[in-house]
Amino acid sequence: MPLLLRALTLLGLCCFVHATQAAALRLVADTWPPFTDASLPNGGLATDLVTTALSRAGYGSTFVQVPWARALHGLGEGTYDILINAWYNDERTRIGQFSSEYLLNRVLFLKLKNAPVTYARLSDLYPYKVAVIRSYAYSPVFDDDASLDKVQVSNFPIAVRMLAAGRVDLAVEDEFVARYFLEQEPEQTRENIEFLPKPLSENRLRILISLKNPDHALIAAAFDKAIDAMRADGSYAAIFKAHGM
Missing domain, CATH: 3.40.190.10 (Periplasmic binding protein-like II)
Structure with a gap:
């Protein structure tokens, strides 16, 4: 060359x-x-x-x-x-x-399967304790609603275990994140928890x-x-x- x-x-x-x-x-x-x-x-x-x-x-x-x-x-x-x-x-x-x-991120509420909780508007949830992750932003309307009984926790697995133990009535999380962490919980916990169909927010x-x-x-x-x-x-x-x- x-x-x-x-x-x-x-x-x-x-x-x-x-x-x-x-x-x-x-x-x-x-x-x-x-x-x-x-x-x-x-x-x-x-x-x-x-x-x-x-x-x-x-x-x-x-x-x-x-x-x-x-x-x-x-x-x-x-x-x-x-x-x-x-x-x-x-x-x-x-x-x-x-x-x-x-x-698409869909933020959903989770409850125990036998719990008679329904959700069409936030005011429907006023009678219930809702586990939320500390410093997490869910939606402006939810975050600013002082009538909701929010129980702050450090992460979603703790929220799920509190829900399974009956210490709170609801947990809230992105659907994919929730499913990921639920797979790491005992089968009895997974089988006893379900999502409410209406999303709190979609991002x-x-x-x-x-x-x-x-x-x-x-x-x-x-x-x-x-x-x-x-x-x-x-x-x-x-x-x-x-x-x-």
């Missing part, structure tokens, strides 16, 4: 490697099983969906797990390119661009792409297109099945 051609080939390879490395997006999330958790297969359900969609859109990615406040701050500073698990609010649009919804899960990344609009569009294709070809449902959902 002529020397000049060899040099140009090597230069082209170097540029290709550099471009490939530059295209690797830095993903971040907090610990939120079964959606984002480095100890779970492929980082959890949401991480798996997001990395698969980005890969199909032509983007490599790396994933780190940090507390929520650090993840949000890092996205604003450009330390990270994408926050995997974000619900929309106007304030966050100052630091990032949202994708379309890729997963659309999206990725949030740092405005510091100059390609944020392109990434959002490519991600949305890939998620639509995954829904159409069955790979979206297959990822849910792989995670036991």
Whole structure:
């Protein structure tokens, strides 16, 4: 190979490697099983969906797990390119661009199967004790209703055990999160607890792409297109099945 051609080939390879490395997006999330958790297969359900969609859109990615406040701050500073698990609010649009919804979070109440609890409006729940996770935001209406008898606990497994023991009448949690933790409880507990059908709230899960990344609009569009294709070809449902959902 002529020397000049060899040099140009090597230069082209170097540029290709550099471009490939530059295209690797830095993903971040907090610990939120079964959606984002480095100890779970492929980082959890949401991480798996997001990395698969980005890969199909032509983007490599790396994933780190940090507390929520650090993840949000890092996205604003450009330390990270994408926050995997974000619900929309106007304030966050100052630091990032949202994708379309890729997963729906339904927050539901849980009760004992033999308990005559019904729920059409929040006032129906005033006679009951409701286990809530300390510092967790469920919905503005629920959070601000002082007439509800809320019993604060540190995590959902504690809420479930209090419910099973009859120390509270209700627990409340995202449906997928609740099902994930219920699978770790004794069979008798699982068999004795059910969901009320009406959701307290529904939140659309999206990725949030740092405005510091100059390609944020392109990434959002490519991600949305890939998620639509995954829904159409069955790979979206297959990822849910792989995670036991």
